[in-house]
Amino acid sequence: MPRSPSVNQELRERSRERILAAALDVFAAKGYEAASISEITTAAGVSRGLVSYYFATKEQLAAELLDRWLDGVAGILTIQGTPDERLAGIIDGTLLAAAGTLPIQRLAISLMMQPGTHDVFARVEDAKSERLSLVEDAIRDVFAARGAADPAVEEMLLRATLEGVTVKLAIYRETFPLEAIRHRLYAGYSLPAPATPLPFTSPPADRLRAK
Template sequence: MPSVRGGLLGPARVRTPRSVPPGLEERAAIRLPRSASTNAELREKSRERILAAALEVFAEKGYEAASISDVTERAGVSRGLVTYYFPGKTRLAAELLDRWLDGIAGIIELPGTADERLAGIIDGALMAAASTLPIQRLAISLMMQPGTHPVFAEVEAAKSARLSQVEDAIRSIFAARGAPDPTVEEMLLRATLEGITVKMAIYPSTFPLEAIRHRLYAGYALPTPTTPLPIHSPPPDRLRAH
């Protein structure tokens, strides 16, 4: 659960037919009279295509090395369309971070007892760490690099009220479990899950996520999970990047 202040967008590569210049379809769509709902749907599809392309490009090249031209080419749209929706590379990153933080917030919206909710948070964070590596890596990068940390701080500030609800929800779980200091417990859980996410981003093929999951359950005196998470998880050995 990288930073409290996470499936997002799958790879989306849309190729414009060779006989149609890039951006022509979008310009035609703007010229033709359409209903408000149809126009809204087209705008949303264009935004999603651009965001999916941006996530791919940022993951492959890194945020600093990537350019709007790279995103434009990957999305198969005109540069003008990209800058219309996202006037600058930082706005693309901010939108991706915004959705990532929404994903974190969604993890705690679980029913059940305090133990069931805690187990759900652990599983949700581990699943996010394993299944959304591109956005996890982007978020970690933006948080830690001096040149991009302000982008992360801006998005985090905009989400402050929602993220405070997340913190309070986790603290209420620990309070219900009888923890003497729910605030410290919430911070410790968050730091633990953040560390796991970083390790997964670096060592996705060798990190023993299922074994770590069992250890977390035991550490919080939760019932041993009977069903493994539907993700690749090698047995514990040595962490090596590939």
């Protein structure tokens, strides 16, 4: 009995997601430059032809993963509440994403920073420019509502700070005091201390060392 169009579509989506998951694992383990389509094919357990059907190049795989990462960044547009509640939500949402999706965070960081792959990131970012502008404006609106003299500078500083936290967490996952940093960020913006901890193990502040 032939499969229905809906079943075929579901199978195609599963295959595509399996390929993307395998690509992320291989990129995280070997780095974008060193990873090969053959390794991704093997990790996904599919044929080379199926990978090529969905993604003609390794860059297209990375671009799709980055596209999803940027969509995650845009999740702050859904945060509601007072300006203080929204700012706390932005901080917590970013820290949760950093701690909960480290492989894709590492990929994004490496593509942003490596000269050989920066253009990949730049092209995806440009394609998402309109939505990213909405994110920037949403953060600026929060700071404007809190009475900031220059909301644009405050938005850039907050994003730079949170991106720096993400980089350090990606490098020093076992020793990074995420909860202590979170409390310090709250205090720096005169926000009430968070009522509950983030759902991740967080060591006390000592020394950042890779393990």
